[in-house]
Amino acid sequence: MDKKYKVPIGPVHVGLKEPITAWLDLEGEKIVGATVRPGAIHRGIEFMARDRNPIQVIYLSERICGICSFSHVIAFLRAVEDAASIPVPPRAQYIRSLVLELERLHSHMLWAGVACYTIGFDSAFHLGMALREKVMDVLEVLSGNRVNYGVATVGGVRWDVTPELAKTVKQMVKYYKQEFAPFYDVVTADPIAKARLRDVGVLTYEEALRYSAVGPTARASGVRCDLRESSPYEAYGDFGVRAVVPQDYYGKAYGDVFDRFLVRVHEVYQSLDIIEKVIAGLPEGDIMWEKNLNKVLAFLKKAEGTGWASIEAPRGDDTHVVHLKGGDENVTWWKVRAPTYANAVSWPLMFRNNELADAPLIINSIDPCISCMERMLATDSTTGARKVVTRAELLEKCREKTRRLMQNGGR
């Protein structure tokens, strides 16, 4: 008889927005149920914003997440600009789109590398990390920083694109079009990757809609949603972005980990195209609505209203809502809904009827704001015996499955 276990996955890395514990109900190796419990490190960022003016909150919002920091800044700024009716000059919109796409590039490359690492494809992991350096270098040339770029401000951006930077960006695009190919091969030609990723962690089309999944997670389930297409913000309206969905490539969306990989790989090429269009079409003009920061602050102090912005961050729809009260210089209230917040609700569905060895893959497949699982605790409910499964052991379990598949010729 199979023993039944209740296994928590967690705690998680302290440096990220949403650490999550997943309690898995196991029958032997099979996951029969899952309960998710976030909240190990809620930092109260929305509460902290009540004592800060919108310019100060820019730098607070940038620190919500280390990887998609710029997405949070833009979502916050667009909500403020909506509340206070502040226009953004076209050149600034283009530069914002450029940085958003650079961010998507390094986020997706990191994810692709980590996904390969999880199935034991280490050379692809190292390649992913090496490739990612190039886009980090470009961001450093633009802003002086590799993370938390400090590029955007209310009504525009703070750093302009110089001809030298444009040249660096063009070189980067050329480099990636050649060097990203190994990841393209993973989703087109690698039988082992297909054996490990296909039909694992499935989320159906209907479930994705009902559970409000967003971003690559929803698109992998066949939902044709991409805010860059359905509600073009900043410069995206000028580029004709189309949502990447698996049915356009393989005729069918399985909604599994493989499809999530596929969507992200194709989005890397899509981002490269958008970046080329930004550089080619960059309009002349101001990069700020108002250069004098004191005037901006005085304007924001008088402004009254509620603003809402949803943008397509690398992991999906990032929603910010801001309220400004006339005569009050601080942000009255602010609500942040990061994409993982929406996608984590679907986790229990993805775990159903999968093997424990696939749990790390499924957790990683939505690209959560959790970079590593510290350890797992396996409890034998029949005897009450406890055994700690370390991250290393769990990873080894995952890789062992890959080796097993390889010996069987990828079947």
Place this chain on the structure above:
Amino acid sequence: MSFPMNSVDNVTVAKSPAEVADRIRSVFGEEAVLEVRERKAGKDDAVGHHDIWAKVEKDRFLDFVDTLAEFDFPQFHVISGNDDGDVVTLYYHFTLFQVAGRGNRLGIAVAVPVNKKDLVMPSIFSRIPGVEYSERETREMFGVDFDGLPNKALVFLPEEWDESIKPWRRDEAGPSANDVRELS
């Protein structure tokens, strides 16, 4: 009533924001639609999408969600809100036609004032299960209970949290100065 599930990949004929706003007005009265906002972007300052800002009373809220579902399955974003003195105002953010293709997204933000004498909202979990975390968050942060929400455990606050403290409230239920640790 069973909540409709539109299984069409794209809503082939998306209704215009004015049509949706008119439908809301006809069911909930002229004052229900506060504003239809155009959101413009790009070189030509073209309209990227619209946001409808609406307001309904608590007892009409489920009808409001069902009215949205006449058009498409509403994509749920989040519940935001504020402690406004006698009431906690909740803003539900939805999207219609998220999958309807280019420039067709329609944001719907609906404000629902919840009187502090009766801090209970009807849950929409049975209609849109994606609402779970937001309802649980609103419950722990504002102390608004949700009638019909199956899992009412804490979601973002730690296990040892004193549940009598509601972090986002601005009255005596909110955190006192002693509960807030200034780091700088």
